Amino acid sequence: MKRIRNSTFTAIILASFIFTIVASPAPALPPDPDNAALLYYQGFLSMPQLSEEARDHIADVAGGKIAPDDQVRQDIGQSAGGIHFIEAAVKVPVCQWGIQFSEGFDALMPQFAQIRLMTFVLLADARVRAADGDYRGAFERCLMTETFARHVGNDTLISYLVSVSVRAAAYKCIQEITALAASDVELLQWLKNELAKSQINTISAVRPLKLEIEIFTDLMQMKSIEKFARILSESDEKKVAEIIRKSNAEVLKKSRQIYTERMNLSIKAWNSPMPYEQAYSQLTKLANDLDPNDPASAAAGAFMPAINKVFSRKTLADTQANVIMAGIEILLDRARTRRLADTLPAGLPKDAFSGKDFEYEKTKDGFILRCRGKDLDEDEDEMIHQYEFKVKK
Amino acid sequence: MSTQRDNEKLDELIFRAINTEKPQFDAEKWKQKYPDEYQTLISRREKAASSLKQNIWKVIFGKSITGLAAATAVIVVIGLLLSRDRQNPNGPAAKPPIIVHSPAKIVSMASMRMTYQRGGLDALDKQLGDTLDVLGAPSSSVSIQELLEGSNIF
Numbered sequence: 001m002k003r004i005r006n007s008t009f010t011a012i013i014l015a016s017f018i019f020t021i022v023a024s025p026a027p028a029l030p031p032d033p034d035n036a037a038l039l040y041y042q043g044f045l046s047m048p049q050l051s052e053e054a055r056d057h058i059a060d061v062a063g064g065k066i067a068p069d070d071q072v073r074q075d076i077g078q079s080a081g082g083i084h085f086i087e088a089a090v091k092v093p094v095c096q097w098g099i100q101f102s103e104g105f106d107a108l109m110p111q112f113a114q115i116r117l118m119t120f121v122l123l124a125d126a127r128v129r130a131a132d133g134d135y136r137g138a139f140e141r142c143l144m145t146e147t148f149a150r151h152v153g154n155d156t157l158i159s160y161l162v163s164v165s166v167r168a169a170a171y172k173c174i175q176e177i178t179a180l181a182a183s184d185v186e187l188l189q190w191l192k193n194e195l196a197k198s199q200i201n202t203i204s205a206v207r208p209l210k211l212e213i214e215i216f217t218d219l220m221q222m223k224s225i226e227k228f229a230r231i232l233s234e235s236d237e238k239k240v241a242e243i244i245r246k247s248n249a250e251v252l253k254k255s256r257q258i259y260t261e262r263m264n265l266s267i268k269a270w271n272s273p274m275p276y277e278q279a280y281s282q283l284t285k286l287a288n289d290l291d292p293n294d295p296a297s298a299a300a301g302a303f304m305p306a307i308n309k310v311f312s313r314k315t316l317a318d319t320q321a322n323v324i325m326a327g328i329e330i331l332l333d334r335a336r337t338r339r340l341a342d343t344l345p346a347g348l349p350k351d352a353f354s355g356k357d358f359e360y361e362k363t364k365d366g367f368i369l370r371c372r373g374k375d376l377d378e379d380e381d382e383m384i385h386q387y388e389f390k391v392k393k
Numbered sequence: 394m395s396t397q398r399d400n401e402k403l404d405e406l407i408f409r410a411i412n413t414e415k416p417q418f419d420a421e422k423w424k425q426k427y428p429d430e431y432q433t434l435i436s437r438r439e440k441a442a443s444s445l446k447q448n449i450w451k452v453i454f455g456k457s458i459t460g461l462a463a464a465t466a467v468i469v470v471i472g473l474l475l476s477r478d479r480q481n482p483n484g485p486a487a488k489p490p491i492i493v494h495s496p497a498k499i500v501s502m503a504s505m506r507m508t509y510q511r512g513g514l515d516a517l518d519k520q521l522g523d524t525l526d527v528l529g530a531p532s533s534s535v536s537i538q539e540l541l542e543g544s545n546i547f
Binding site: 099103106107112113116161302305306313 | 497500502503505507509510513514524525526
């Protein structure tokens with residue numbers, strides 16, 4: 001009887017002990033970063049040391065210039081630590097790179113070189129996956145790169161340009177792999193849905209252009225004349241001295257007025273819904289049409305960004321996004337009807353250069369989507385962009 | 394003051410010892426004969442000199458604000474003197490200062506922005522590609538273990 005009572009008592013004590021342990025809250029771990037940039041920076045630090053030759057090789061594979069080989073597979077394998085951080089970073093909505101804007105034009109932005117390299121690594125990995133028949137995995141890498149492009153952001157004009165370039169590189173890769181995955185309807189549908197979720201168009205050049213107005217008008221003052229002269233003359237001491245000697249408050253005031261007026265008109269043109277050709281023409285005039293013999297105009301012109309060229313890059317990236325969506329629709333139609341359409345199906349996304357439907361041409365390997373509008377930033381023989389979908393049989 | 398008093402005391406002692414009217418002091422001989430005393434005397438002098446130095450710094454930098462102001466004044470005066478020297482056309486030609494530009498300048502907003510201004514996207518792309526060679530890639534190949542081996546923590 002006594003033994004039973006003892007056993008019951010021990011059981012109660014044990015049960016209470018276990019309950020206390022189970023019921024007690026687990027020690028709270030600090031949360032993961034809520035700023036994607038912190039994860040990107042860790043990713044950059046986790047990258048292996050790659051020679052210039054290795055980096056160029058990765059870039060060539062990423063761009064589809066050469067097929068993936070053992071060397072690139074090895075380099076990507078070594079970059080797994082860096083890629084791991086990027087995978088985590090793209091899931092975080094907010095990305096603040098921590099640029100020291102208080103430093104003005106002297107602010108350092110060391111992340112862009114690493115962003116460029118990381119883009120090539122991600123897209124080379126996509127090409128490797130595609131070569132191995134893992135099209136879903138390849139698209140995932142490309143979509144990751146697109147989110148990465150959005151995170152690169154538009155803090156500065158350089159940020160915006162890098163963002164657009166990363167985005168364009170990702171689209172080129174998606175477009176070429178889409179043709180390879182032509183027979184996988186489910187996968188194409190999934191890709192279409194994923195692309196529809198894209199928020200990349202929230203990135204605009206207007207914000208960095210406004211920021212440039214702040215920075216440059218602050219620079220075009222007598223208090224900053226030496227820095228101003230150094231930037232204008234690439235630190236050529238003779239030129240620096242000449243600029244300082246010739247500058248005065250009146251000339252700089254006029255420069256600021258010309259510069260601010262033209263920048264504001266450029267922003268207005270950028271935001272307007274006018275066709276590409278018209279907007280490009282206006283932006284070109286605003287950026288270039290300045291009197292080089294008037295010191296105030298010349299100084300303003302030296303800081304006017306080539307907004308027309310930036311606008312062309314943005315229009316090209318928009319066109320690439322539309323080409324992919326149009327291409328997917330054509331391939332889905334092919335899967336439904338078991339043959340490639342003879343004419344372009346209606347209601348597809350358009351060529352952003354002309355605002356019209358793409359020109360559609362069937363080829364023996366698949367089809368081509370060709371722009372109708374010219375990219376006015378390119379040489380005469382490359383003004384019309386075309387995108388070939390070599391459909392895997 | 395104390396050093397002088399020590400010397401007077403010493404003279405008196407010597408005078409008493411040799412019982413002459415006017416002490417004739419041969420320092421070299423005395424040093425050899427009384428090395429310990431000589432050392433004591435020397436150390437007293439050094440202490441006195443050092444305490445004098447300390448006092449000067451205390452007077453100048455005794456209180457933080459006064460100290461800061463005084464330090465600034467000293468720096469300004471030195472700066473003025475140096476700049477006067479530099480401006481003296483008859484003086485020896487000053488060595489031109491060695492200007493070392495940080496390689497990090499390659500990633501400044503000014504550098505990248507003006508590269509784009511002058512050479513477009515291709516030039517910017519090239520600069521970004523070259524940056525990794527100029528600044529060096531991250532050295533993640535160094536393990537924590539290797540880092541610790543370099544120190545004597547364990």
